[in-house]
Amino acid sequence: MSADRLTLAVQKKGRLFEGSEELLKRAGVKLAYARDALLRRSENMPLDIMFIRDDDIPNFVASGACDYGIVGENVLYELAERSQRVAGLEVALKLGFARCKLKLAAPKDGPIARVEDLAGKTIATSYPGLTRKFLQERGVDAEIIEMGGSVEVAPRMNIADAICDLVSTGATLEANGLVAFETVLESEAVLIRGPKAAVNGAAETAELLIDRFQGVIASRQTKYILLNAPKDRLDEIRAILPGSDAPTVAQIVGREDVVAVHAVCTEAVFWSTLERLKAAGARSILVMPIEKMMA
Ligand SMILES: Nc1ncnc2c1ncn2[C@@H]1O[C@H](COP(=O)(O)OP(=O)(O)OP(=O)(O)O)[C@@H](O)[C@H]1O
Ligand SMILES: O=P(O)(O)OC[C@H]1O[C@H](OP(=O)(O)OP(=O)(O)O)[C@H](O)[C@@H]1O
Ligand SMILES: [Mg+2]
Incomplete structure (x- = not known):
């Protein structure tokens, strides 16, 4: 190369x-x-x-x-x-991106509900190194069974008592009757x-x-917000804007009581944020994505 x-x-x-x-x-x-x-x-x-x-x-x-x-x-x-x-x-x-967690999980309503319950049991995983290290740190002695994939089926097939696998929404665990009880690693x-x-x-x-x-x-989660605010409620409205320290406040031609506010918000802007802004008197609220940023 x-x-x-x-x-x-x-x-x-x-x-x-x-x-x-x-x-x-x-x-x-x-x-x-x-x-x-x-x-x-x-x-x-x-x-x-x-x-x-x-x-x-x-x-x-x-x-x-x-x-x-x-x-x-x-x-x-x-x-x-x-x-x-x-x-x-x-x-x-x-x-x-690709956020997920490596978790220990076991059959719902079964005898394994805590890390200590894994002593003497078998755990199926594609992550034998991380699983072994975690168990060692917790002083639990269990047998690890390495699998390349579809780890969630192992307890049902009597291959293992518990699993250690990636979880995102939790749908795969639920579909296989499993419940997570410990996080081994948070990953992205x-x-x-x-x-x-x-x-x-x-x-x-x-x-x-x-x-x-x-x-x-x-x-990614930074947004540009534009809104009109009653002058006398400006402080209240500024306090609601998530992660914006220096908004621009401009006069609106022909309106003495209302100002235009432009702000870069560095935290997520939820619907509930907009509802709070509206309740504080803000109108014509626009939330726009920012395509590029350089400090
Ligand atoms: N459910 C999930 N949600 C979010 N991220 C995930 C999820 N599952 C896995 N990941 C992340 O994405 C990575 C790749 O997952 P993927 O399933 O594509 O791997 P793979 O089947 O091993 O792919 P490859 O063929 O390249 O070996 C994982 O190592 C993990 O970091
Ligand atoms: O908590 P969930 O949202 O259900 O996601 C978890 C599942 O996603 C990953 O598998 P994937 O779908 O990538 O298939 P693979 O194991 O064949 O790679 C992971 O191995 C879990 O099985
Ligand atoms: Mg792979």
């Missing part, structure tokens, strides 16, 4: 792909068309994207085959349990940096890309 081009490993398809693709697109990266290619070049940056399975991403980055990678913390820390090189990888940025997608990335000729590209990623992440 050319030393002055940056290489980034991304999941080829699956739950990380969509978020990674959206992040790159919003950061202004244009990829040359190449159907089913393992490696795609960017048209407008010295950047190559390598599309591989997510389990391979930490090793590709740790070995220097790629400078950076986008992977779930669950996979990163599981592989770190098995490899010193992966354990030494640096998390450059948390990316805020992260950008990992390899050992050679800093000395690579493309380190400048990496810096620019990380800056842009930060801008995309910051703009």
Whole structure:
């Protein structure tokens, strides 16, 4: 791989792909068309994207085959349990998508309801390293049964007494009659940096890309709010606006009693926020997404 081009490993398809693709697109990266290619070049940056399975991403980055990678913390820390090189990888940025939790769960109304109840039992998981470490820390001795997927069926099939698997909405657990009782790890997608990335000729590209990623992440829940407010209730209305410290307040032509308020809100703006603003006298409330941000 050319030393002055940056290489980034991304999941080829699956739950990380969509978020990674959206992040790159919003950061202004244009990829040359190449159907089913393992490696795609960017048209407008010295950047190559390598599309591989997510389990391979930490090793590709740790070995220097790629400078950076986008992977779930669950996979990163599981592989770190098995490899010193992966354990030494640096998390450059948390990316805020593919959020899920690694949880211990057992059949509803069964004998296992706490970590201590797992003593002498069997636990099915695709995360043996993280599960073992967690049990050791809690001083519980249980047998781990490694499975590649469909872990939730293990108790029903009498393969294991409990499971340790990823949970997002909880629908899969519920469909299999399982109840979670402990969180082993909270996970989201992260950008990992390899050992050679800093000395690579493309380190400048990496810096620019990380800056842009930060801008995309910051703009995700940041909104631009416009509203008209009665002058005498301005303080009350400002206090409701989530995470906005310096709104612009402007006169409205022909109206002495009302002002226009423009604010950048860095926290989520819910329907309930709008209802509170309306109750405080705000009118013509507009909430708009912010496409790009740079401090
Ligand atoms: N239900 C979920 N909700 C949100 N994020 C999830 C969920 N399940 C998994 N993830 C995250 O997405 C990552 C990729 O999940 P996916 O199911 O696509 O992996 P995979 O089947 O191992 O893919 P691959 O073929 O690349 O090995 C997981 O490692 C985790 O970080
Ligand atoms: O709490 P939920 O929202 O139901 O999500 C949890 C499920 O999602 C993941 O599997 P996925 O659907 O990616 O299938 P896989 O195990 O075949 O990768 C995970 O392994 C769980 O089984
Ligand atoms: Mg995988």
